[in-house]
Amino acid sequence: MSILFHAYPLARQALFAMDPEAAHEATLSALQRAYDCSLTRGFMRERALAPTKLMGLSLRNPVGLAAGLDKNGAHIDAMGNLGFGFIEVGTVTPRAQPGNPKPRMFRIPEAQALINRLGFNNLGLDTFLANVKKSTWRQHGGILGLNIGKNADTPIERAADDYLIGLEGVYPHADYITVNISSPNTKNLRALQGEHELDLLLGQLKNKRESLADLHGKRVPLVVKIAPDLTVEEIDTIAEVLPKHGIDGVIATNTTLSREAVAGMKHAEEAGGLSGAPLHEKSLEVIKRLRQRLNPDFAIIGVGGIMSGHQAVEKIQAGANAVQLYTGLIYRGPALVGECVKEIRGYKR
Template structure:
């Protein structure tokens, strides 16, 4: 099918440095241009997850709208929800440039941004100024690179954004902040989740609403690591898990020209790995806990496959770089066709259809 974005706009964007192109795409949305894209409403795509009602299961992952510049504009593209961040308490510039590398042959990206963002207060002001209610805007929180108490940085994020977040994501899975993934170790994770849940429960009494907390984990885990994390999230009654972030693996790449660059790999090559990890988590935590699946989604088929692996909702970012801003609406259209073809009352009817298949596969090296 002819894709005008790929034929024209992508070439122009790809002629630019990756970060400059990203900045231009944010400015493009700030002009109000999102109104030219038509969302695809379908009651069969609506989902109820963690007490929230989603118009469709397709979300924008954290990393695109780092500073909460355009959350409402993103939703106008047809996404059912969006996630701003990762946001740290203090502003930080991130790692030295260049730090984003495209792999067009693989429809993938390697990045080592390092939580570059404007900090809590700048994002808070933007969220306070939003005109619009009822939309689902998650806040992805992280720790500053130089923090003396990284767990407290997450607690501070919950405290700062509680009035404005539809849900929180505690991101302990980025490979680009040294030592951050150490928080996935069971003892550290136990402390992190306990302090975050305690803060949430304290604020829920004050504000009269309970904001869900999700935990975002890496795809570079062993079965033992998966089992440990699953045990902790169950013990602490966390609201859900987001699986997964970028990978340090370079497995499956066709274009090796920038494969040596340090950072996390995202895009199509991550799909199978993330589906395997997701399915193993689904088996470890059971059917009741929500899972948001991320990694490698580029069309309706890959989105549906992640739901079959065990996801309740899905998120993407790299896919939009290669498919363009109409990707969410097109995926929703494709999911509706799957509902038609299989006579589904809701797209969630396919959830878990291939969990056993993926969970029996080995995680790629």
């Protein structure tokens, strides 16, 4: 493992003394500088192998980067150098938007958790695509997912318009495309998970994908990212609607609105989505239910609260085909990637 990975606990002390969002930007900048320098790039390179098939795609390993960490797709190659089998960037909206007012990210260290209410802050589709085109990750065999959403000022009844713009824009440049309808930080967005709303949205996306597949001569997998705060009945409904529209996979799950696991802790009452360790069990339950209701070949990507290799394996045992990391990276650092790959590889033998 890279010697730089072992140094993360020391860096974390300094980063945790900073505002969480400022620390996030500082970390991305530092990773990018290290990648841009040929000497340090070699020190931080990780090549953890556990070949996996997902939605017809060949992954080096089943451990991916979750969307949200690199919203503008500006650090794809640097993140790929950390050993991920696949990278997902975004969420991107058609037009640039600042997101919610700051401060909007809060750590709860005693629970290894994070609350954010960023609100799809991003530089817009044009800048996003320019960054994606500059990356070489895909050219070297990396798998890239592009995550699309709607602008905050687009009325919810016109949400499909934004998703169709996003789908058309990212289609030629993605190995798979994620439809994010589960962020708690865009007003009414989660309403799109309702049976009627989801059916209408996915019907339009299905038709658009068919025309784009003809135009570009390739069929790009579509996945939907869902919330952890769904009832069993709502999960069952989603499991019925997704295959009906030819959706290839589901990401379970986004952040939670529940505060049960962090009640009484500093920042626990801040508005936004809770991620990190308290989310692990909630996402496991969603994954288990989805696997019971979906065809065995339907792809499930498990995300939420993976803080160790053992927890990555638990996601696989629950029914996930692959996993994604985000908050675990903040608390554990990049060594978590290789640890998860190693544990999953050992479990699958």
